[in-house]
Amino acid sequence: MSDASEHAPETVASAGERSADGTPEAADEQIAFDLSTFPGGARSAIEAVLMVVDEPVTELSLASALELPVEDVVEHLHALEQEYSTQQRGFTLRSVAGGWRVYSRPEFAPVVEKFVLDGQQARLTQASLETLAVIAYRQPVSRARVSAVRGVNVDGVVRTLVSRGLIEEVDDVGESGALLYRTTTYFLQRLGLSSLDELPALAPYLPDVDVIDELIEEGHR
Numbered sequence: 001m002s003d004a005s006e007h008a009p010e011t012v013a014s015a016g017e018r019s020a021d022g023t024p025e026a027a028d029e030q031i032a033f034d035l036s037t038f039p040g041g042a043r044s045a046i047e048a049v050l051m052v053v054d055e056p057v058t059e060l061s062l063a064s065a066l067e068l069p070v071e072d073v074v075e076h077l078h079a080l081e082q083e084y085s086t087q088q089r090g091f092t093l094r095s096v097a098g099g100w101r102v103y104s105r106p107e108f109a110p111v112v113e114k115f116v117l118d119g120q121q122a123r124l125t126q127a128s129l130e131t132l133a134v135i136a137y138r139q140p141v142s143r144a145r146v147s148a149v150r151g152v153n154v155d156g157v158v159r160t161l162v163s164r165g166l167i168e169e170v171d172d173v174g175e176s177g178a179l180l181y182r183t184t185t186y187f188l189q190r191l192g193l194s195s196l197d198e199l200p201a202l203a204p205y206l207p208d209v210d211v212i213d214e215l216i217e218e219g220h221r
Contacts, residue, residue, distance in 0.1 A: 035066065042068055043076045050080075056099025056189065097188040097195075124164075131157045132166060136187070136199060140170040140180035166190070 035042045045066055049057070059077065063070040077100055081093040092105050104112050124132070127150075134149045135141055146154050158181065161167045166187045170180040183196070193199065 035068075042066065042072065043079065046073065046076050047080060050093065050100065050102050053101060055185075056095075056097050056101040058099045062100075094192065095194060096192060097185045101189075103192075125157075127152075127154075127157050128160055132161055132183075132187075135161075135167055135181050136183050136196070139182040139196075140172075141182075142178040142180055144178060146181075 035045050038045055040047075046062055049062060049065065059070055059073050062068070062077075063073045066073070077093065077095075084092050090105055090108055091102050093100060094103050096103075130150055131146055131154050134146045138145065138149075143154055143158055146158070158167070162169075162181075165184055167181045168184050170182050172180070188195070
């Protein structure tokens with residue numbers, strides 16, 4: 001009669017290569033789990049991951065981490081979104097900047113703001129907001145062009161926006177050799193947008209590119 005252990009499935013620890021004497025060697029550390037054993041199954045597992053991410057996570061990333069088909073993950077995400085809305089929870093699930101993340105519901109903004117800021121307003125100045133708007137609608141754009149639109153030097157404001165993670169330098173420089181700037185994914189997150197296409201239609205109110213070029217040339221005379 002053979003030893004039953006000869007046919008027993010190997011554990012994660014013993015699944016690595018064996019040494020010459022047959023002793024299991026250390027395998028790469030892996031986390032093994034069965035989603036069916038968790039309360040709530042796969043949907044609750046997805047929810048647990050969403051509660052700890054600090055930036056939107058893609059459907060593909062969730063599917064890869066939990067070893068689920070992407071279509072199943074999408075179904076669970078929409079179900080959670082509907083569940084939170086139906087139960088009028090203090091938070092909601094939103095698709096933003098190409099991924100999913102849990103946010104507090106907009107109607108609770110005054111409560112959250114009071115708790116987080118404790119009465120201190122950490123808001124952008126009017127100059128920063130105007131500069132950010134020009135960059136958002138004209139990106140990628142140089143500081144000279146932004147200055148031409150606003151009529152003032154924006155070097156300090158641009159540095160502030162970069163330090164806050166709202167804008168970033170573009171790898172490629174413009175035709176004039178000047179550094180170009182664009183908004184970041186964090187900018188989309190802060191505004192609750194999935195893409196720049198969702199920005200309000202304010203572009204028609206900004207000067208045309210030709211007009212900006214003329215203003216820049218006049219400023220250099």
